[in-house]
Amino acid sequence: MVFSTPFFLFFYLPIVLAVYYITPLKFRNAVLLLLNLIFYGWGEPVYILIMFASIAIDYTHGLLVTRCQAKGNDKGARLAVASSVIFNLALLGVFKYSDFVISNLNALLGTAIPLTGLKLPIGISFYTFQTMSYTIDVYRGDAKAQKNIVTFGTFVTLFPQLIAGPIIKYKDLDDQLEHRTHSPEQFAAGVQTFVVGLAKKVLIANNIGSLWDAIKATELSGLTVVGAWLGAAVCALQLYFDFSGYSDMAIGLGRMLGFEFLKNFDYPFISKSVSEFWRRWHISLGSWFREYVYFPLGGSRKGKWRTCLNLLIVWTLTGVWHGAAWNFVLWGLYFGVLILCERVLWGKALEKLPGWVRHVYTLFLVTVSFAIFGVEDMAKLPGYLAAMFGFAGGGVVNATTLYYLRGYLPVLVISLVASTPWISGLVKQHLSVDRSKAGRVLLPVGLMAGLILCTAYLVDATYNPFLYFRF
């Protein structure tokens, strides 16, 4: 199930909220677990079994770690952690990467191993990472093992962030799972975040997404320099609004149910370096890799060469996490190399440059990266990059490019402005509901306008795929 459908908004969500708030506090986790499972099983009912297995196995491992540690058996505890990590990675490996590995093996060795053809269980990249963090946190003493399997199951399946993040670490949520408060203030804040997220997804991401589709489908010979850059920029904006919109919706829904999740995006396009970009983009993923891969590998404490190696490992993994395809590997490495360079080569020099130069530098590199991300066909990618730099023979600009620019200009301007903290800053300064009467009038008007427009687009839409569904 995805949030941006009439079915979710006008059928499932009202039911969820009604059932959840009718239920006495004591049983809310149990009811939430049930609602989560229906949410998850809605698209692929059979894969609920994987979810059950995942809950049962990670729950047991958590207890196992605690029991071993209580007996002073560190080796046993380590084994339990390893076993849990292996189980989760195996799950991910089988369902997400086996066909990629097999097809590459076949191509390399000339073998004909049949593909598994397994459909990717929704959200598997997210929840396997969450459950891995659980056992590790328990081992590290950052969290206490959860004794109640219902509570644990609620954590694993929590529907607002189940299928597209943010990736929540157990230690950030354990208190809220056991005692959370519900208040109109929190609910109303959730409504605002949710509607903003919905509008980002439906009114902006889907909207400019059709432009990226059109540019991506253009024959390379007809792709102009402006068109190719427009395409890469639109791809970046689309992903940002799609994914951060989804995160906003998740955070908003979480608040409606009494949870506070950490933010996942912090205006990445205003960054002044590539490293900063990744501190602002998909924050929960970056911090997961930092905490559970980079630091355990030794981080930057084991000398220059080891740091380089560690960075490249982490960024290759970050790349393949986004999808089982070579362009994602390349995309991850691209960032790995750039972040490495900023660290050891030109980071210091960069800081001395004027702010606008650093913006241009960052936006340039980030835009190129989204061409790599968005053009999944590796055979087409070199041609697309060539077109960006004027080597594809499509010319600088043509009538079609101008047609797209004209038609999408207002949406593009809105999306560019909305990708900076400018509007939100203005609202906070002048239209805060606590201080401004106009703000108190504008908020409900804006919310209604957003909901009505989103409903119109959703009822109309056949074009409504969630991009982060496959990861």
Added chain:
Amino acid sequence: MSKKYAVFITCLFLAFLGIFAAANAVTPDKDFSPMENRALAQMPELSGDALLSGSFMEDFESYVTDQFVLRDQWIALKAGAEYASGKKENNGVYICDEHTLIARFDPPANDRAKKRIDDNFGYVEKLAGLTDVPVYFSLIPGKVSVWADLLPEGAPNDDEGQYIARGAALQGPKWLDAATTLNAHKDEYIFYRTDHHWTTLGAYYAYAALAEGMGLEPMPLSSFDRQVVSQEFFGTTFSSSGVRWLEPDTMEFFVPQEAATVTNYFDGTPTEGQLYDLSKLSEKDKYSAFLGGNKPLTVVKSNVAPEGAPKLMLIRDSYADSMAPFLCYHFSEIHLVDPRYYKTSMAQYVKDNAIDQVLVMYAVNNFVKDGNLFVLGMAAK
């Protein structure tokens, strides 16, 4: 935020969801959307299999979207918002000058689509070799090329001309050129502004061009008593565009109803038809007044053809429905076959029904997409 204000915002949100959720539950389901010209999804049947496979959930989501209260109005609002944001395009339709809507014509999306086009040309070529009677072939350009002047500047479209040139170059079938004539009359009302079909006037000009190509003398335009039968026609392009602020089209009949006796075959058994099914004029899809709309086979027996006139088989799409009346002046019988619904060998049909001439006539846009033309390449037994 004060508690009172927070309660207000919360209630506002819940009321919005609740009102539409309740309205959706209460309003009776509709079977058919005349605006979209399709059956709407119904409440799916609940079964163990449907639940396990997930098909129930999928169908249920379509059901909720299709039966959403004020569905047409939401779609219109979205089209309006798109237009207001500067877009000259909505749901694959260009919003053009002079109250005209023109469907976008995309190049083949992939190799399969490219192969289909090659195949379709191949089938037409093959048909000419499979029968002894003359096979004529014509491809009709659409608004997207004839009225290209009205398109938004730079609007991307595939070139229909390349397919027309390819049809003209085929070996075997005899090519009939309709494009030149239509282009010559492009300043006249030859296409409906809100529908993908040609008007009766457009059909007449094409008929005249085709007749000349077949060595016949077309009836002069002045010989017809033109009847305006509707001034409230909103066509298919109107429906799919979502754009609701345009003027309706006008529909005319040229040839009188009595010019022919029509027999339709929906499944094999003959039913009585007419050149014009007037009942359709009060429905949304008014174009189907011509011969009563889509069906596998229609036989038009002319009451106005000269003695001993030949029998024509017309392998066609819906553009032929409004042209067939004109052909009554030259052919004793016209057998209109739609391969989408009629799946046997065309060559066999020619043999069985003593057909004298075959005309394959399609709009370019339909021809490149049709996946049923293999029946043209099937040999007679």
